[in-house]
Structure formats: C-alpha cells, structure tokens
Amino acid sequence: MRGEAALSIEKAPSGPLRGLRVLDLTRVLAGPTCTQMLGDLGAEVIKIEKPGAGDDTRGFAPPVWPETEESAYFLGVNRNKKSLTLDIAKPEGQAIIHQLLDGCDILVENFKVGALAKYGLGFEQLTQKFPGLIYCSITGFGQTGPYAPRPGYDSLIQAMGGVMSLTGEPDGLPQKVGVPVADLFAGLYGCIGILAALRHRERTGQGQQVDIGMLDTSVAWLANQGMNYLATKENPPRLGNQHPNIVPYQVFPTRDGHIVLSVGNDPTFARFCEVTGQQALLSDERFATNAARVANRQFVTETLTPVMQSRSTDEWVLALEAAKIGCGPINTLEKVFADPHVQARKVVVEMPHASGATVEVIANPVRLSATPADYRVPPPQLGQHSEEVLAGLLGLTEAQIAALREKGVV
Numbered sequence: 001m002r003g004e005a006a007l008s009i010e011k012a013p014s015g016p017l018r019g020l021r022v023l024d025l026t027r028v029l030a031g032p033t034c035t036q037m038l039g040d041l042g043a044e045v046i047k048i049e050k051p052g053a054g055d056d057t058r059g060f061a062p063p064v065w066p067e068t069e070e071s072a073y074f075l076g077v078n079r080n081k082k083s084l085t086l087d088i089a090k091p092e093g094q095a096i097i098h099q100l101l102d103g104c105d106i107l108v109e110n111f112k113v114g115a116l117a118k119y120g121l122g123f124e125q126l127t128q129k130f131p132g133l134i135y136c137s138i139t140g141f142g143q144t145g146p147y148a149p150r151p152g153y154d155s156l157i158q159a160m161g162g163v164m165s166l167t168g169e170p171d172g173l174p175q176k177v178g179v180p181v182a183d184l185f186a187g188l189y190g191c192i193g194i195l196a197a198l199r200h201r202e203r204t205g206q207g208q209q210v211d212i213g214m215l216d217t218s219v220a221w222l223a224n225q226g227m228n229y230l231a232t233k234e235n236p237p238r239l240g241n242q243h244p245n246i247v248p249y250q251v252f253p254t255r256d257g258h259i260v261l262s263v264g265n266d267p268t269f270a271r272f273c274e275v276t277g278q279q280a281l282l283s284d285e286r287f288a289t290n291a292a293r294v295a296n297r298q299f300v301t302e303t304l305t306p307v308m309q310s311r312s313t314d315e316w317v318l319a320l321e322a323a324k325i326g327c328g329p330i331n332t333l334e335k336v337f338a339d340p341h342v343q344a345r346k347v348v349v350e351m352p353h354a355s356g357a358t359v360e361v362i363a364n365p366v367r368l369s370a371t372p373a374d375y376r377v378p379p380p381q382l383g384q385h386s387e388e389v390l391a392g393l394l395g396l397t398e399a400q401i402a403a404l405r406e407k408g409v410v
Contacts (some may be wrong), residue, residue, distance in 0.1 A: 023050060027254065028057055037191045048086050050086075055074060055078070057074040070381070094120055094121065109133050134210065163182075197210055228244060247301075254308055261320075262326030271324070349361050
C-alpha cells in the first residue's frame with residue numbers, strides 16, 4: 001500500500017474552508033481543478049452533471065481504473081465532491097439551482113460566455129438575488145474582448161499564449177507541454193481569485209464575479225520569458241532544454257543516460273568546475289561569469305558535454321549533490337512514484353471508491369500545519385449523491401425526486 005491508508009467514505013471536513021458550500025458547474029479540467037482544491041481545503045462541493053452523461057472526462061479512457069468504470073482522468077480532479085445529476089436546461093433544473101444557491105457561497109462554472117444566462121443562471125441575473133455569491137467563471141478568453149465568444153482548449157491556449165513558441169528544440173517544431181498546463185494554471189488562478197473574493201466578502205458582505213481567461217493566465221506565467229520580450233521586444237528563440245538566462249542550466253548526456261544540471265550562479269559554477277576537474281575554465285573569460293556563459297552558450301555546452309559523458313548519472317548526482325550543486329536524473333513516472341522522497345511526502349493517497357475498489361489519487365501539494373487538506377469523499381459515481389442532496393439539503397420527498405427522474409431532470 002502506497003501513501004496513506006485507505007480513508008473512510010465520509011467524514012466531517014476539517015480544512016480552513018469548512019462550512020463553505022460550492023456549486024460546481026464545471027467539467028473537464030480547469031474548472032474541476034479549481035473546485036477540487038476548494039474541496040480539499042474543506043469546502044462542501046456539489047458537482048452538477050448532465051443526467052446520463054456526466055463530466056466529459058468520465059469518457060476520457062483508456063485507462064479506466066481497475067475494477068471501476070471510471071476513467072483515471074476523471075478520478076484525478078474530482079475527489080471531495082458530491083455528484084448531483086441535473087438538467088439545467090429544464091425549468092425544474094434551474095429552480096433546483098436557485099434552491100441550492102440559497103445555501104451556497106461560491107458558484108464555479110466554465111461554460112461559454114453567455115451560455116448560462118440563457119437559463120437565468122448568469123452572474124448579472126444571480127447577483128441580484130444572491131448579492132453575497134462569489135461567481136467564478138473560467139473560460140478560454142475571459143468575459144470581455146474580441147475572442148470572448150470562442151471556445152478554449154488547452155493546446156489552443158498553449159499555442160496562442162506563446163509557450164509553444166518557446167518549447168522544443170531550436171530546429172524542431174513548436175511543442176506543447178506534456179501535461180495540460182493552461183487548464184491547470186487557470187484552475188489554480190481561479191481558486192486564488194475565489195479566496196481573495198471570500199476575504200472581500202468577509203469585510204463587506206458583497207460577492208463578485210471572478211473572471212478567469214485561460215489566455216490571460218497563460219500570458220501571466222510566461223514569467224521571465226515574457227519579461228525578456230518586454231525588455232528587448234525580441235522574440236525569444238526555442239532553446240530545447242536550455243535556460244534563456246542561465247548557463248549551464250540544461251540537460252547533458254551522461255555515460256548511461258542524461259542528467260539535468262542547474263548551475264544558478266557564479267559561485268556554484270566555481271564549485272562545479274572543482275568537482276569536475278575543470279578549474280582551468282575559470283580563467284577563461286568565456287566561462288568567468290554567467291553573462292559570459294550565456295553569450296557563449298554553444299561553446300560552453302560543447303565543452304562540458306564530454307565532461308558529463310565521462311561518468312554515469314548516479315555518479316554525477318552523488319558527486320554534485322555533495323557539493324550542493326543542483327542536479328537530478330530525468331525520471332520516468334515509474335521512478336517518480338517509487339522515489340523515496342516522494343513516498344516519504346505521501347503524495348499518493350488511497351481512497352475507497354463506491355464501486356468497492358480502492359483508487360489512488362495524487363495528494364494536494366499544499367501542506368498546512370494546522371488545517372491540512374483532507375480526503376473525505378472519493379471521486380463520485382455519476383449521480384451518486386443526487387438523493388442525498390435533493391432530500392438532505394432541499395427537503396424533497398421520494399415522490400418528488402421520482403417525478404424529477406421521470407421528467408429527466410435528475
């Protein structure tokens with residue numbers, strides 16, 4: 001058994017957001033990432049899913065988790081949520097949303113701009129009835145601007161946001177990042193905006209809309225590369241695994257594989273030269289400072305490559321770490337999850353699924369000493385909590401719920 005022991009299906013929330021309720025009208029990745037973070041921190045999250053279909057990612061398979069019918073993709077971003085199937089296109093479904101909002105603090109949605117307004121569920125419509133509601137909208141391009149009506153997808157945003165132009169080998173094609181970072185960052189920025197809006201509401205009682213555009217967030221995390229462009233007005237080139245501002249800070253071949261070398265400053269480079277037996281380089285002006293090494297990037301790389309190829313990856317890691325020089329192997333995911341440090345940090349958590357199987361999920365990386373993330377509700381089966389929400393929260397009878405099912409509302 002990896003990570004923490006299997007946890008009970010239900011337990012009282014213990015995180016800092018306990019007592020808050022979130023209505024989750026999101027699907028796929030950006031929105032569910034945001035709402036899972038809120039759930040991990042103690043909020044009660046009610047996930048609204050289309051009857052008979054549910055979140056698109058339920059069908060993003062293979063792989064399906066063993067002994068369940070759930071895709072691994074869906075399981076990754078939907079713990080600590082209760083699934084209520086509800087057709088919001090029907091008046092009865094819209095009425096239930098309004099009933100739920102009476103007891104909700106936050107609504108998170110990632111529909112196209114204006115789509116929810118057709119059902120009376122837009123921000124301007126709901127804020128009149130629920131002035132304290134925090135309404136987070138996550139879209140491809142935000143609520144305003146010429147691209148606002150367009151759909152947003154991770155690879156599209158990576159392309160339009162510039163990161164693809166920076167990623168890949170210099171003479172190769174532009175490359176997207178290997179995981180959907182545009183979606184993930186948008187979800188996390190959404191969570192940050194919600195937390196700020198909660199603080200504002202504590203002071204004023206006033207809710208507000210949190211407008212998250214994936215293109216906005218992708219431009220925001222261009223970070224040093226974005227600032228490099230603003231300073232020079234020159235498009236940064238693709239550098240493969242090299243760093244635009246620091247050398248050597250890149251991948252090198254070793255005798256039996258590869259290593260990432262991260263030499264962040266001149267004193268570290270001096271120690272690197274001592275460990276590798278290349279002290280003579282320090283008297284060469286092309287190596288003397290980081291600025292010089294950046295200017296002579298190709299020569300520095302060509303000089304150090306045979307040096308790094310003289311030992312195995314493990315030998316280099318042992319020697320360089322002893323001198324406090326940043327370095328590391330390039331791990332496969334098998335090696336990542338088997339790494340003793342990763343295991344010591346308990347980054348894999350086991351949860352009992354409603355199917356009877358035990359599923360593994362990747363733990364929340366936010367470590368709070370007093371109110372840690374908790375894992376009380378496993379990723380739900382479609383509609384698993386419909387009766388619990390409708391009867392327990394709204395007081396509907398069995399006959400009323402049955403009538404809603406007959407009409408296809410739930």
